[in-house]
Amino acid sequence: MSDDRETDTASESSYQLSRHKKSPSSLTNLSSSSGMTSLSSVSGSVMSVYSGDFGNLEVKGNIQFAIEYVESLKELHVFVAQCKDLAAADVKKQRSDPYVKAYLLPDKGKMGKKKTLVVKKTLNPVYNEILRYKIEKQILKTQKLNLSVWHRDTFKRNSFLGEVELDLETWDWDNKQNKQLRWYPLKRKTAPVALEAENRGEMKLALQYVPEPVPGKKFPTTGEVHIWVKECLDLPLLRGSHLNSFVKCTILPDTSRKSRQKTRAVGKTTNPIFNHTMVYDGFRPEDLMEACVELTVWDHYKLTNQFLGGLRIGFGTGKSYGTEVDWMDSTSEEVALWEKMVNSPNTWIEATLPLRMLLIAKISK
Numbered sequence: 001m002s003d004d005r006e007t008d009t010a011s012e013s014s015y016q017l018s019r020h021k022k023s024p025s026s027l028t029n030l031s032s033s034s035g036m037t038s039l040s041s042v043s044g045s046v047m048s049v050y051s052g053d054f055g056n057l058e059v060k061g062n063i064q065f066a067i068e069y070v071e072s073l074k075e076l077h078v079f080v081a082q083c084k085d086l087a088a089a090d091v092k093k094q095r096s097d098p099y100v101k102a103y104l105l106p107d108k109g110k111m112g113k114k115k116t117l118v119v120k121k122t123l124n125p126v127y128n129e130i131l132r133y134k135i136e137k138q139i140l141k142t143q144k145l146n147l148s149v150w151h152r153d154t155f156k157r158n159s160f161l162g163e164v165e166l167d168l169e170t171w172d173w174d175n176k177q178n179k180q181l182r183w184y185p186l187k188r189k190t191a192p193v194a195l196e197a198e199n200r201g202e203m204k205l206a207l208q209y210v211p212e213p214v215p216g217k218k219f220p221t222t223g224e225v226h227i228w229v230k231e232c233l234d235l236p237l238l239r240g241s242h243l244n245s246f247v248k249c250t251i252l253p254d255t256s257r258k259s260r261q262k263t264r265a266v267g268k269t270t271n272p273i274f275n276h277t278m279v280y281d282g283f284r285p286e287d288l289m290e291a292c293v294e295l296t297v298w299d300h301y302k303l304t305n306q307f308l309g310g311l312r313i314g315f316g317t318g319k320s321y322g323t324e325v326d327w328m329d330s331t332s333e334e335v336a337l338w339e340k341m342v343n344s345p346n347t348w349i350e351a352t353l354p355l356r357m358l359l360i361a362k363i364s365k
Contacts, residue, residue, distance in 0.1 A: 059162040059188045061085035063100065063149060066181045069137055069173055076133040076140055078102055080116050081181050082126040086161050089151035095121045096151040098161060102131045105144040118152050143168045149186060155326065162186025200309030200355040201234040203295065206348040207313070207341040209288070213281065223283040225293070228348065229263055231273040232297055235308055244300045245272050245308065251280050252292040252327050253320050265300050288342050290320045292328055297355060309355025313338050
């Protein structure tokens with residue numbers, strides 16, 4: 001089985017970015033098969049994959065819109081006017097590139113999502129667009145309308161800026177006031193499952209930081225990070241009822257082959273039990289600030305691996321060894337696990353985390 005990330009068909013849309021050659025001198029990888037290996041410098045390129053990012057930006061501001069059911073067309077019209085006082089994705093320049101997305105729930109797949117255009121470099125975008133849904137009124141009365149605001153960055157990644165949900169079952173369609181434009185405060189994500197992320201399942205795992213693997217040594221030794229991949233839950237089925245999944249681990253910024261370890265593949269279940277422990281050594285205390293554990297779940301089929309979802313566990317600072325990097329993008333839950341591990345050495349810290357879409361860094365040869 002080829003283990004290149006090049007064969008991983010992960011992208012809905014992919015872009016090449018250049019990556020700085022920047023790597024810690026001491027991070028090395030230890031696994032049962034490879035013994036001690038040294039680190040090669042990080043080079044090559046990064047493949048960007050469309051992703052949704054929740055929880056990194058604060059939610060603030062308001063959206064102005066109106067809804068109307070047009071009987072003659074049997075259509076729901078959502079008139080999206082504007083937003084004001086949105087959160088700034090670019091904190092330095094105090095601006096975002098926002099757009100608005102609409103879903104009818106719970107059948108969002110059936111009705112599809114509708115989107116406005118992206119308005120660049122503003123926290124007060126004006127849209128004046130009508131999003132239309134062809135739908136019978138009786139069915140409409142069983143739906144909720146979800147309008148969410150997103151920042152779209154240069155690499156086509158999306159960051160959540162807030163949402164509003166209207167229950168159309170209780171909506172008074174005959175009230176003229178209800179056809180007027182109205183301001184609604186944007187709220188945090190209420191649904192446990194991020195809409196954008198379509199549920200990708202979860203991973204149950206435990207991490208442990210061992211600062212002194214050989215206690216009592218005269219010379220200071222470097223520490224180890226132990227990663228115990230226990231199981232995955234509710235993985236998505238991408239090809240009918242077949243699934244043959246495995247987990248791959250890379251310690252970023254090192255994308256060389258030497259940094260990679262993986263579990264065996266477990267077939268015929270959406271809840272695979274791996275119980276596989278990976279050990280990486282060469283961690284100095286300061287490396288814990290700069291490194292990031294990337295765990296990705298793949299469906300292995302014939303000669304290709306299809307990306308199912310992943311985690312990035314680190315401090316999520318956006319930087320590594322002084323360089324801005326897009327993979328330092330841990331969610332608050334992922335950061336919480338890493339913090340607990342760093343603050344409780346020699347202790348297994350367990351968590352069950354939701355898998356998400358990731359930008360996948362390509363392997364340097």
